[in-house]
Amino acid sequence: MKFDKNIDCSKCEFKCDVYRSISDKHFDFNLLKPVYVQYKKHEYICKQGSLVTHAIYLLRGSAKLYIEGLNNRNISLYILTPQSYIGLLSFFETPLYSYSVKVLEDTQVCMIDLNFVKDLYIKNHEFLLNLNKAFGKSVSSIMGKIITLNQKNIRGRLADTLLYLSSLYNSDNFEMLLTRKDLGELSAISEENAVRLLAEFKRENIICVTGKQISIIDKNLLKKISDLG
Amino acid sequence: MKFDKNIDCSKCEFKCDVYRSISDKHFDFNLLKPVYVQYKKHEYICKQGSLVTHAIYLLRGSAKLYIEGLNNRNISLYILTPQSYIGLLSFFETPLYSYSVKVLEDTQVCMIDLNFVKDLYIKNHEFLLNLNKAFGKSVSSIMGKIITLNQKNIRGRLADTLLYLSSLYNSDNFEMLLTRKDLGELSAISEENAVRLLAEFKRENIICVTGKQISIIDKNLLKKISDLG
DNA sequence: CGCGAGCTTGACGTTGTTCAACTAGAGTGG
DNA sequence: CCACTCTAGTTGAACAACGTCAAGCTCGCG
Numbered sequence: 001m002k003f004d005k006n007i008d009c010s011k012c013e014f015k016c017d018v019y020r021s022i023s024d025k026h027f028d029f030n031l032l033k034p035v036y037v038q039y040k041k042h043e044y045i046c047k048q049g050s051l052v053t054h055a056i057y058l059l060r061g062s063a064k065l066y067i068e069g070l071n072n073r074n075i076s077l078y079i080l081t082p083q084s085y086i087g088l089l090s091f092f093e094t095p096l097y098s099y100s101v102k103v104l105e106d107t108q109v110c111m112i113d114l115n116f117v118k119d120l121y122i123k124n125h126e127f128l129l130n131l132n133k134a135f136g137k138s139v140s141s142i143m144g145k146i147i148t149l150n151q152k153n154i155r156g157r158l159a160d161t162l163l164y165l166s167s168l169y170n171s172d173n174f175e176m177l178l179t180r181k182d183l184g185e186l187s188a189i190s191e192e193n194a195v196r197l198l199a200e201f202k203r204e205n206i207i208c209v210t211g212k213q214i215s216i217i218d219k220n221l222l223k224k225i226s227d228l229g
Numbered sequence: 230m231k232f233d234k235n236i237d238c239s240k241c242e243f244k245c246d247v248y249r250s251i252s253d254k255h256f257d258f259n260l261l262k263p264v265y266v267q268y269k270k271h272e273y274i275c276k277q278g279s280l281v282t283h284a285i286y287l288l289r290g291s292a293k294l295y296i297e298g299l300n301n302r303n304i305s306l307y308i309l310t311p312q313s314y315i316g317l318l319s320f321f322e323t324p325l326y327s328y329s330v331k332v333l334e335d336t337q338v339c340m341i342d343l344n345f346v347k348d349l350y351i352k353n354h355e356f357l358l359n360l361n362k363a364f365g366k367s368v369s370s371i372m373g374k375i376i377t378l379n380q381k382n383i384r385g386r387l388a389d390t391l392l393y394l395s396s397l398y399n400s401d402n403f404e405m406l407l408t409r410k411d412l413g414e415l416s417a418i419s420e421e422n423a424v425r426l427l428a429e430f431k432r433e434n435i436i437c438v439t440g441k442q443i444s445i446i447d448k449n450l451l452k453k454i455s456d457l458g
Numbered sequence: 459c460g461c462g463a464g465c466t467t468g469a470c471g472t473t474g475t476t477c478a479a480c481t482a483g484a485g486t487g488g
Numbered sequence: 489c490c491a492c493t494c495t496a497g498t499t500g501a502a503c504a505a506c507g508t509c510a511a512g513c514t515c516g517c518g
Contacts, residue, residue: 069376070458077375098369122354128361129351135364140327142371146306147298150378150417154506180465188379190507195466211465229299383474409497419475424498440497 001043004036007110014059014083018112021120021127031119035111039063045086045101045109052097054111056086061107062177066185067099076186077145079104079168085134087114104177149188152229157187158197159226162207162216172216230272233265236339243288243312247341250349250356260348264340268292274315274330274338281326283340285315290336291406295414296328305415306374308333308397314363316343333406378417381458386416387426388455391436391445401445 009019009029022029036059039045045056048068058080065086066076077099080086086101086109121128148160161183166172178186184194201207206222208215216222238248238258251258265288268274274285277297287309294315295305306328309315315330315338350357377389390412395401407415413423430436435451437444445451 067372067376069380071380073380075375075379098372122358125351125354125357128354128357132357132361139368139371142368142375143296143327146304146371146375146378147296149375150304151298151300151302179463191464192466192508193506199466408495420496421476421498422474428498 001040002038004038005033007034007036009034012110014057014110016057016083016110017127017130018055018057018117018120021124024126025124027120027123032116033113037109037111039103039107039109041103041106043103045103045107046097048097048100050097052087052095052114054087054114055117057110057112058082058084058086059108059110062104063101063107064104064178064182064186065099065101074100074185075149075188076182077142078164079186081168085131104182148229152226154187154189154193155197155200156226156229157189158183158194158201159222161187162201162214163219163222163226165214166216166219172219174214176212176214178212230269231267233267234262236263236265238263241339243286243339245286245312245339246356246359247284247286247346247349250353254353256349256352261345262342266338266340268332268336268338270332270335272332274332274336275326277326277329279326281316281324281343283316283343284346286339286341287311287313287315288337288339291333292330292336293333293407293411293415294328294330303329303414304378304417305411306371307393308415310397314360333411381455383416383418383422384426384429385455385458386418387412387423387430388451390416391430391443392448392451392455394443395445395448401448403443405441405443407441 009022009032012019012034018032021027022032039061045063046052059082061082063080063086064076065078065080066074068074080101087097121131148157152160164186165174165176176183180194180198181191183198184191187194189197198207198209201222202209204221206216206218206225208217238251238261241248247261250256251261268290274292275281288311290311292309292315293305294307294309295303297303309330316326350360377386381389393415394403394405405412409423409427410420412427413420416423418426427436427438430451431438433450435445435447435454437446
């Protein structure tokens with residue numbers, strides 16, 4: 001983890017909502033004290049149960065957002081990629097994170113004191129509405145996830161995850177940054193079953209797997225497996 | 230379902246956020262066209278997949294909020310009691326409901342056109358912040374639910390639900406409005422197992438069950454069962 | 459060269475869903 | 489007032505699905 005406190009927003013290549021909000025309304029930049037933070041693979045960006053003190057905006061890299069369950073069994077909800085809010089679901093009146101975020105590939109974030117952000121969304125409702133939109137999206141994706149986790153069989157769940165990854169990487173041929181265990185947590189299945197099913201899907205010519213490289217060969221069939229659950 | 234369109238907010242005994250927001254800021258009441266709606270048991274208040282057109286505020290009665298899953302298997306997330314927002318999780322940029330709400334006991338709600346509400350939270354950030362707070366609470370309760378559903382055994386899940394109900398009714402001795410099936414959906418277990426486990430808990434002197442009347446005898450043990458999962 | 463992390467496979471046992479059959483009570487109409 | 493039907497609740501038995509355990513493998517790195 002490395003800090004950089006000398007940030008000049010005007011030189012930042014990422015024109016985030018906060019920046020736009022401030023410059024649009026000609027608010028004072030001096031109160032904003034953004035901090036860039038570098039995280040290495042496997043580091044926590046935020047930890048379930050700890051205090052929400054900053055708004056965190058993911059600039060580079062990627063991370064997994066997951067809930068820490070019982071006996072070290074976690075469930076990943078989704079993967080965060082630039083540019084997205086990290087504290088989002090815990091911004092409002094939830095003083096503690098209800099989930100954890102851990103780095104997948106070396107990551108850079110920008111942290112802004114939460115009090116400043118709160119101040120900002122009192123002054124600028126458009127900014128707040130933007131937050132809310134992102135918020136709403138997350139929630140509806142979580143709803144879908146709950147059903148998937150509880151009611152689909154493991155084949156359906158893994159199929160779901162593979163389709164999700166292909167939409168995330170925007171390609172039917174991608175290299176996962178996830179271990180088999182991560183893949184399991186994302187599908188809420190055990191690591192062993194993740195392995196077994198990958199082999200099974202390969203045998204059935206639905207996908208091609210070489211290490212972490214995945215090619216989806218028969219996307220329609222994969223969708224059917226996901227639907228049948 | 231019965232309508233009543235002649236609502237005079239100043240005579241309404243429920244001083245909702247919308248009302249307060251308007252009167253605090255001296256906004257115009259004439260644009261607000263609230264409608265009272267009466268629902269009978271088992272009626273839908275809103276249906277997963279349908280358009281979100283109104284903000285709905287629960288005034289009397291109670292209802293269950295659930296996700297419709299596969300093969301008619303639903304998962305209830307929680308029970309709504311007065312006074313709470315119903316459209317809440319779908320207010321922002323999610324044009325469709327990602328869940329359904331169905332009446333448990335005859336219910337009265339107040340519906341306000343969503344465009345009016347949107348207009349309102351552009352003019353009044355406090356109102357919006359109130360929405361957001363309620364929003365944040367829901368989300369963190371959902372996070373907990375996901376783990377419970379996926380990782381606790383059925384005894385733990387039912388114990389959770391009983392504890393939840395006792396906190397909802399604010400008593401260790403309450404009459405559920407739920408059928409055994411409802412109870413199952415709230416715990417994400419089958420109806421049969423809900424029945425079996427109630428009998429089991431009764432045999433173990435943890436609870437006393439007579440029809441829909443439930444008394445929690447050994448709350449600590451129930452908590453332990455919930456924790457052990 | 460050896461160690462450890464990640465991956466793989468098989469066998470096993472638990473868990474929970476499903477099916478089926480049966481009971482009890484509430485509501486309905488002849 | 490009695491059959492009827494329908495819904496809710498109950499119980500047992502069978503089966504399938506998954507997680508877990510254990511063992512072995514591979515590859516990269518010190």
